[in-house]
Amino acid sequence: MAEKKDTKLDIRQIYIKDLSFESPQAPRMITNPEHNPGIDIKMGINFERLDENGHYEVVLDITVIAKTGDNNTLFLTEVQQAGLFQLQGFSEREMGLVLHVACPTILLPFARTAITDIVSKGGFPQLLISPVNFEALYARKLQREKAKSEDGDDASATNGDPAGSVTIN
Numbered sequence: 643m644a645e646k647k648d649t650k651l652d653i654r655q656i657y658i659k660d661l662s663f664e665s666p667q668a669p670r671m672i673t674n675p676e677h678n679p680g681i682d683i684k685m686g687i688n689f690e691r692l693d694e695n696g697h698y699e700v701v702l703d704i705t706v707i708a709k710t711g712d713n714n715t716l717f718l719t720e721v722q723q724a725g726l727f728q729l730q731g732f733s734e735r736e737m738g739l740v741l742h743v744a745c746p747t748i749l750l751p752f753a754r755t756a757i758t759d760i761v762s763k764g765g766f767p768q769l770l771i772s773p774v775n776f777e778a779l780y781a782r783k784l785q786r787e788k789a790k791s792e793d794g795d796d797a798s799a800t801n802g803d804p805a806g807s808v809t810i811n
Contacts, residue, residue, distance in 0.1 A: 647731045648731050649736070651740060653748065654726040654728055658723060658756060661722070662720045663718075663764050681706065681708050685703065685774065687776075695728065696728050696729045698727050706718070708769075719761060721756045723749045723752050750776075
């Protein structure tokens with residue numbers, strides 16, 4: 643029987659790497675508020691191995707744009723919620739799951755809080771980001787990469803972005 647190796651996923655630090663908020667319609671939006679803006683949310687995952695001790699920086703990048711019915715931007719906010727993780731003992735397949743599923747799942751509640759706070763401080767109603775099934779998104783990413791490789795496309799399915807980008811509406 644094969645011996646099971648020890649795996650380790652340690653959270654070393656959770657931090658905001660970048661945060662921005664723009665409200666080009668202020669203060670007009672306060673005197674004439676739009677109650678049902680269209681909300682577009684884009685999400686991406688990036689990661690980088692930092693050293694030989696298994697330290698990885700994982701960044702969950704979320705952009706939210708709220709537009710009026712006549713396509714004027716009410717607000718735009720971006721957050722790069724990052725974490726420093728120490729990962730050891732994972733197989734290549736397991737490492738993909740940890741970096742694309744486990745780590746972003748840990749980061750999402752922090753990103754959601756940052757977005758809710760900044761949007762509220764910008765004078766808008768609370769914006770709550772729904773939970774995300776990162777496992778399903780990762781499975782779709784793998785399927786796209788497999789289909790591209792079967793089609794003979796030598797280009798990377800992610801064009802340099804290790805996780806690709808997903809859009810949630």
